[in-house]
Amino acid sequence: MSSPQRNHEAPAGPIHPMPLVRLDLVVFRVEAGILQVLLAKRQQAPFKGRLGLPGGVLRIDLDASLETGAQRVAHERLGTALPQVRQVLAVGGAQRDPRAPWAMTVVYRAVLSAQLPVQAGKRVQELVWLDAQQASQDESLAFDHEQLIGQAIAGLRAEVEALQFRPGFMPEEFTLPQLQARCEAILGAALNKVTFRRRIEEAGILKEVPGKLVGGAHRPAQVWRIA
């Protein structure tokens, strides 16, 4: 009885105009113990010349879903694939963007694991890494992007506190001190070494690789992998 066959049946009721739907990206990395966020200098109005999140318009002819759309935007604007994007939230309203009578944005976040080379792509003048904590309070950013960054940081921190590491969060192989340092940078606080290792152990999310890695000029550390 539920046989959706006719794909172009008229919607029950009048056809209403739809808003402009954009996809924006909050891309993080950890550099020198600091959580940084990737911002683009805007080439167009509004907020021309200011810094804002890289993003693009949803293309219903190209994107199979919101998430794959976010991946496409990453490719076009940043020239790289993003590991494990996660949705932050959606915002929208009539006064959001002067280029359209009604505009909304779906925001995704991702963490770059290694030195995935990010390079400016289509319609991006320049890409800049800013301290994420500072950017989340920087009123000079375009739109309400500083608030979106704050929401993205909150979500990322919750995930790290729960030790939910997705593939792509770290390089293929890494040491526990490296992982702990990364977590500390994201959380903005020091973690206890004993507790951290015990929780990792109990979570059972890592497995060791029977090989070692030099750590400068000292005792080498055990190498691990996710899952």
Add this chain to the structure above:
Amino acid sequence: MSSPQRNHEAPAGPIHPMPLVRLDLVVFRVEAGILQVLLAKRQQAPFKGRLGLPGGVLRIDLDASLETGAQRVAHERLGTALPQVRQVLAVGGAQRDPRAPWAMTVVYRAVLSAQLPVQAGKRVQELVWLDAQQASQDESLAFDHEQLIGQAIAGLRAEVEALQFRPGFMPEEFTLPQLQARCEAILGAALNKVTFRRRIEEAGILKEVPGKLVGGAHRPAQVWRIA
């Protein structure tokens, strides 16, 4: 309300078709110690006759923002205002809804505090309260609504565990046993009385009202208010 002021300076680039944007509601209540979710029997294809989340199409001529749009849909479909709606997530894709070539949904959740009388409104045949936990695994619901319900439950539980009670979560005045019972129903687990009260105390989110309330035929309980 907001007159679309034709700020149409041609968007830099071609104008792309936009998806159908819907707003769906996950409305909870607690009845007899069980967390329940409100579902509507669908009058139209797809999934005609099945149960699904009440929702409606975003109207850029009526809605100032996504959130106020969710409120409007609540009024139209349920005949009531929803206290403190919170966004769950947005989902969308090309194959989502046969009525449109590309459709997306922004999902909001809310908890009805008292017996706010919900009644079927425009284009709603019948409203039903189901056990929320069961509904989150009920494959017979329309679309992927059982997954959306699961996400909404997870978000609600996280909020309750953090003791983040918004106005409207409870009636104006209530007792601690009532609040604890409500939390237990939402979490689906018993809470320790001592710990619960100590955490409430430390959080400082409630204030007592110098008045009492009878609790059946026994010792009356202290009455509290939020904030």
Add this chain to the structure above:
DNA sequence: CCAAAAGTGTTGTGACTACACCCATGT
């Protein structure tokens, strides 16, 4: 042998739980 970082054991503290107990009211 020394420095420095990796990794482990030990102890104290604080939060949660279980349990017991007192309090206030209606019958």
Add this chain to the structure above:
DNA sequence: ACATGGGTGTAGTCACAACACTTTTGG
């Protein structure tokens, strides 16, 4: 007086943090 649920005190347990310590490498 008693039953019933509201409210509080006490002791045991568990997780975490601080600290000390051992281990392993390069110089």
